[in-house]
Amino acid sequence: MPKYEININGVSKSVDVAEDTPLLWVLRDHLDLVGTKYGCGIAQCGACTVHLDAKAVRSCSLPIASLAGQKITTIEGLSEKGDHPVQLAWKEVDVPQCGYCQAGQIMTASAFLDKNPNPTSDEIKTAMHGNICRCAAYTRIHKAVEIAATKIG
């Protein structure tokens, strides 16, 4: 199988996988970075969201072969001590119920606020629309994004 060099959370990693292996499974099964979650496998739920060169992307639908030379950030690498403003806002609001989708929500929110640090309520809704929370903790997700914005913006 081919070898791929990828840069994850600032560290260069080498993996020996088939070219169509989605980044999600490289992270979870090969690199033991299990914070990125499997939800649907077809880029519909957002549980697997990571940053690719600071842009939020669905890792379940990104073949490893397409990632050469790009920088990937996962929930584990969002901050060193779990103190990214979005993570802190999640904690302040006590967002999670089951918690499974939250890494994906946080990754979507942090990439969004990076580009738009002063969003309107509707812009937050639009940005977060692609991430499903089956527990429907949406009210708190929305509030946490608003709070994080006040600290970033």
Place this chain on the structure above:
Amino acid sequence: MSTSSITFNRRAFIRTSSLASGGLLIGFNLFTACKPKVQPPVDISQLNFNDFNAFIKIADNGAVTIFSPNPEIGQGVKTAMPMLIAEELDVAWKNVYVQQGILDTENYTRQLAGGSQSIRLGWEPLRQTGATARQMLVNAAAAKWGVDPSECTTSEGVITNAKGETLGYGDVVREAAALEVPENVTLKEPKDFKVIGTDAPNVDIDKIITGKPLFGLDYKVEGMVYASVLRPPAFGKILDSYDDAKAKAMPGVLDIIRIGEKAKELAKEGVGNWTVAMGKSDKVVVIAKTTWEAMKAKEAITATWVDDSSMESTEFQDKQLLGLLDGKEFKTLRKDGDIDKAFSQADKILERTYESPFLPHNCMEPMNFFANITDEKIHLVGPVQTPEFAATAVAGMLGRDVKDVHLEMTRMGGGFGRRLYGDFVYEVAEIADAIKKPVKLVFSREDDMTAGTYRPAIKYRIKAAIKDGQVTAYHLKEAAIGGNMYGLIPNFFPAGAIENYQVDVANYQSNITTGAWRAPYTNFLAFAEQSFFDELAETMEVDRIKLRMDLLEKVKGTTDERIQYSPERMQNVIKVAVDKSGWGKKPEGVFQGFAAYYCHNSHVAEVADVEVEHGIPVVKKVTCVVDCGIVVNPLGAINQIEGGVIDGVGHAMYGDLTFMEGQPQSQNYDKYRLIRMGEIPVVESHLIQNDLAPTGLGEPTLPPAGAAVANALKAATGNRFTQQPFSKFPELMQVPTKPIIG
């Protein structure tokens, strides 16, 4: 202070020991008595959850660890249950470390998550355990000082005597461990609560926001392989043969096996709702080095399936259910007075039929489980709401002693009822037994949605008689697939409020597997009944709130012990909801809908506000008032309320799983709509403050939400929705150009 109820024999469920490393270990059993002579271990690494299902450790330095017994599915019990212990132990919540207890198979009567019962049933025993531990520490301190224990007080882990001298819990744990377990402990009065009623964040919050391994899908051991299972493509089909030549040659594939023999034995016994369809067929299992390789190779298998039983479509089932409602074959669950007579004497009769589809649970974490089976041990790890049941079934299936089973629970990425059924545990056990390697079974989203234990499709027909401005008869008929409403549901409102009252049920046994889904049966019954009462008020030309309040008035002072709800508490939540929602006082353009419902021992009233945007009615806000007794953790409670309401709105609006020829027509989120951020209403929550024992909160806010929305949509559009999901009827969503009167 109140002396606690004598229902629980403290000697029977609490044992203590002195830890070798220092400190006191208290082992206790929640909801059950422990074996008479067992003792907690002296080494913390030897915790035996066969003997006790929960432990409290108080270290020499005063640090408190609580091993929380019940599975966590997002409902917050991993936080709230230890809060009950901490309250009576009288320690500061911030100094308590909570760890998920693991589970084995003996001595568990209720170590499960379901029915919104964890807090209700844990209320007494958990507080008693905390109070007992506190008393032992006080007794030890009193002995040291040579004073009477009654002269000592405690606060945040510190004992103080009359002279003002203090000892920390950690200073006396060694002595306390040697003392007798006290018999008559007293519990705090609610006014003295310091932990209960305060906001406690999710105990796993730091791990969740940093992506630490926490869930079943995250669990890994050295040498673990992955399994992906090919199951029948349709209910009614079973495996004949398969060709795995191509799949076997694919990268990472270690083995491809056929399983089913052992699980079929379970299916025959009706274990875990596996009576039909999926449980009857053999399955093909790909074992691979990684999840992706296993899933991909599965796609490359060509299998031949044969018809075993009928392949049903939604259209066919709808006819069956309507046929049952039209027929006479019912089982009567409750009968008061004589409905037939009342109907024959009625001035007016209102009859409506309400229809709901199947719903998959769609936990965000797909079903998965780990197993490693050796001659010595059956090691199972993963997310399951009924660990005790799964462990017993696996032991039975493999012909092993249940003592060999060691089951660890992980945090669950949602449950909603799906993880009450252990089909995925039986599957992985059969696989692990065959391959003799540690293995993780992972469902793809498609597996998860198509091999479900669905919320059954149900139809209700409700008929009421009106005479002289009164409701004189109420007849509720249910036709459901795979099972019927059960237990106490026929004794919910309006039972007791209407003289002639009858509940009849009929069942169509399909081969599509059905099971509990968040607020089983009431999740749709509330929609039917609370929509019906709205229309009844319109028919009677009376105020819709007054109609409900008057009916509740008639239940006050009832001597009928079957009645489950409290008319006083129900009236109260209605009054508060009317007040808080600004009922009837909204400006033009805001259309309100009301619903009130009792289930899972809690009383709930909801008001939905609908506004028209771009010609389409939109649910903008839901005001939700809940009486669930004392609220243990308001921060968690509000999260449950908001989630339950939005979940209820979302499924009423969009949730739909149809079948063609036995095959689910939605397999993933591209064809199954769940409510998303852009569609949510604002949820305004109000918790009734009282000193009554706490009741459930994981489920009761969901059932009335659909009705409140339907009633608001009626106000906005003039159209009444009697079928879910509402999104299936865009023509009813049209807002008339002329304003609605009334």
